[in-house]
Amino acid sequence: MPETKRLSQFEVEERAASAQALLNDPVIEEAMEDLRKTYMDNLMGSEVGSPEAQAAHAGMKVLESFKASLLAMVTEKKMRAKYGRTDNAGN
Numbered sequence: 587m588p589e590t591k592r593l594s595q596f597e598v599e600e601r602a603a604s605a606q607a608l609l610n611d612p613v614i615e616e617a618m619e620d621l622r623k624t625y626m627d628n629l630m631g632s633e634v635g636s637p638e639a640q641a642a643h644a645g646m647k648v649l650e651s652f653k654a655s656l657l658a659m660v661t662e663k664k665m666r667a668k669y670g671r672t673d674n675a676g677n
Contacts, residue, residue, distance in 0.1 A: 602663035605656040622649055 593601070608614050625645040632639035 598663050602660045605659035609653070609656050609660070618649055618653070622646065625649070 625642040629639055629642035629646070632642065
């Protein structure tokens, strides 16, 4: 696994702002909801354990992971601010 690059406070704030903008973007929200609905419909209309059900479940997990990753970028900025962490803290 590649080494994680340390980010400056500016880079953290920049990523947090970009992530928050994506989370708040109505087009992104609509696209994610459309995908979630499609996956849910496919899951509900498929036999349990079928390839279609497995693919729909996997798609839903990817959407959840994507949103969680964006939220983590926003939260990282908030956590650093709350606890006064700097680029060198924690290592």
